[in-house]
Amino acid sequence: MKSNHIPEIEEDQISTPYLDGLHIFVVDNLGMGKPSDLVQGTLDLLILKTLSLEAMHGWAIAKRIQQLSREVLQVQQGSLYPALHRLEQQGWIKAKWAESETGRQAKFYSLTAAGRGQLQKEAANWARLSSAIDLIVAEA
């Protein structure tokens, strides 16, 4: 089921081919139902990378991902939360309830030591995968 909010893709944004593919994956599959494995892995990578800079709560993570990808990645925000909770169960990130910038209590996530190692592993995997796809795409 296609979701009906595909943001306008400007011309100069198509210069990042792999992010473009990801964009379509993200939008298509995160409407209803479970994300596919590929998407799950990359979402984890994004979250871990974002949290490696500083600890933040879920909304801030969504905003940061949007910011850092220069508005290309409009992650369906709700899909972050299952990923965050899964990562927490697996022990890559840990959570703490603290006062946010607005004064309300919010759940802040931060990377654990094991999470740092996992981040490096995932980044390496992603580099391998994307270079493999590059090879195939560049061929044709």
Added chain:
Amino acid sequence: MRWPEKFSIRLQMIFRRGRAVERLDDELRFHLDRQIAENLKAGMSPEQARSAALRSFGNPALVRDQAHDTWAGLWLERAVRDLRYAVRQLRKSPAYSLTAVCMLALGLGAPAAMYTVVDRVLLRPLPYDHPNQLVKIQESGSKGPGGWGGPYLDLHQWADAARLLHQIAFYGSDNLKAVSYLQSNAGITHVTAPIISSNLWDTLGVQPVLGRGFKPGTDWGSVSAEDANSILISDAVWRTAYNSDPHILGKSVQLNGVFHTIIGVMPRGLTFPYAGALPPVPLIWRPVIITAAEKVRAHGLPSYEAVARLAPGVSLQAAQAELSGIQSRIAQQYLESWEREQVNSIVLQSYGDTLVKDDVRKSLLALLGASAVLWLIACVNVAGLMLARASSRQREIAVRGALGASRWQIVRQLLTEGLVLSVLASLAGLALAQLTLRLFAHALIMQFGIHERLTPSLSVLAALVGLTVLTALFSSLWPAIGAARTAIEPALRQGSSQSGAGRSQHRLRAVLVVAQIALSLTLLAACGLLLRTLYTLRHVPLGFRTDHIVVANMSIPGYKFAGRNMLTDLYQPLLDRAEHMPGVQSAALMTEVPLGKTFSMIYTFAADGNSATDARQRETKSQFRAVTPEMQQVFAFSMARGRFFNSSDTPNSPAVVVVNRAFVRSFTGQDDLGKIIGTPLVNYGKNRRAIVIGVLDDERQVSLAQQSQPEIEVCMPQITPDSGLYKATEGIAMDLAVRTSRNPSSFMPDLRQLLRAASPDLADSNLTTMDQIVEDSYGSQQLATRLLEIFGGCALLLCVSGIYGLLAYLVHQRTRELGLRMALGAQRGQIMALVLRQAGWMLVVGSACGLALAWFSSVLLRMFLYGVQPHDPWTMFAVTAVLLVCGLASAWIPARRAAAIDPMQALRTE
């Protein structure tokens, strides 16, 4: 470290679930509020901001569920939720839940009770080292196993020659029932005191917990002379008779008047050789002393029971073959050829198998099977109930399916309900089982020797848990799958009936009812056959009267009367006093009352010679009793020829004996009673040969089901202390039979007073009535009949309720149709016939299948039956008739209700 962190997160998830759920909601709400705030800042209106935020977020409920699903311990949470829901559903319909629980309780209680008994009698592990290596050795011959091991000479040769047997030990079997008198802290304790060889404990692999065993003597297996007066006591004796005295070793106590030293205490729970059931009195063990006479081959050597341990890795058959070879050599050493024939081979059995008689084992397993049939009937019945209930919950299940429950979730929910019912039922069933066992306590004592209160052991409880789960699966899986498979849309449609099932479901339920009827008929047929057996047994002509006779089974402390004449000092005064008690018509003493099973003696003739007469005389094994003349007044039996003993038979008058018809037939080979009168038979002493003066009519004196056995009765007043008969018959056990018109329960205390006055040791005697003894003699049939009556009755009840339930449901379903029929002109009688016809075809088909099943299963009952064939047509007919009548009666009420339908009302209902 990842591990501890992960573990603590998991723990937190399990214990602070509710809190975590709240926090998740807070988290998501925070996100949404932030997004809305940002949208407002960007200039949108509040509604726009909200809808934009939701659009970019996604479905909050879905996100929440997805996040929740990642948590650990999800299965537990789901199970608890299912459980809570199941309990709520069951509470909402208490009638259904209660009915189902009651039915399942019946179905689970019966196997629980039977398995407790089976576990206790058949499956109890023996307290010895590697008990499956222990075997029992019996000499056998042309007449089959002799029933004992062998004389010392043979045992010694086995021990020397057998390579495949690791060790052989032996023990005395004669004195297992005789009571010995042990001096204890509180007076005299009755104990049983078998004699054992010095190597018995080594063979069994047990050691005394205190002290030591008997020291071996110079001869193999015998006990050293210095331990000739030592005894070993059991843990029960140590605790009850000596208050667990820590300084018990070396204590000198009197056993039967002779001083013995206690040299050791055996472990708790060791009751060799009674290992199958607890002995009625506590055990001590005495040493076996091998006399010089036993080492020389002669007639009438004392025999011992032999127990041995197989060498590691040796099979029973191999050891048997080796021993048989050895035995054929040993048999040549016997003096007479007829003796050799009886001992020329060996029978070897695993020791565990010898502890329970074969027919007892078979009967227990048959009863276990019957209880399993009852379980099956209960499960089938409850499955029918669940099918009905599932069909009435169609709409609810359809709604759940529409809301997103998968088929597996619905099945899981229904299975949980079934499991809750099963668990409740198993608790109730366990209570029922305990109640039943308590009710049958007397039968358990008599039949299986179980004296202690039976509680379910761990293995029984584990089996019950397994059976509970199986019950839940069996009774609720099919209805659950059926319910989950129903189409959602038709059930949700507005005009459709709230409940209702297709024809296939009706047929399924009808098939279940037919199955129930068939199984119930099997149990009822077995019950019917046994009832007939009991009736026949009760009316077997015994040959003597049993009413109004009170019996005292006395153990006589013979050692106290050493050197005296027990007849004049104990028995005659006792008899006189008993006869003069108020309300007593006559009283008699005898070594054992007929059917008594307390102290039976067998008299065998030692006729050397090979003629046919000699062989016949040797083979006559007669029941032997010493009785007083008053026995004829107490039991009112008749003489076929000659006279019974009377007051004219004294120590000075000619010695006389009485025999019975069966004896004459066996001893002389003919039926001529006149010839036996006057022939000399038994020696009362030197130069005192007794002649036969009378022949008794046949009576069932050993067992009701067995034909009359040959019997010889000697006259107690004529036995003097110098006669060989004195030692054999007096001073061990004696029964006092009193014919009284008084009520037994009021008479027994007075009798006990009398016994106590005669001798303090007699105060503990077992008092019973002749009627009770007769009842106990067909105890195994009685027990089986009572149990099968209960099973059969429950099965009938379940069946009737199954038929009623199905028909009531069908009538309810067809209310509209029946109303329409009546409006169109059908008579009430025709409507009733319609309903009854439905019940009728189920009953007929079920009965036919049931009769076929009963045909095969009643063959298993053969060992119980007496006087009736397993395929007796009258019984089958009567039982089927009972079932049909009950079935039709249960169908009557729904039929009446159907006929009473008001057509106008019916057409208006949904």
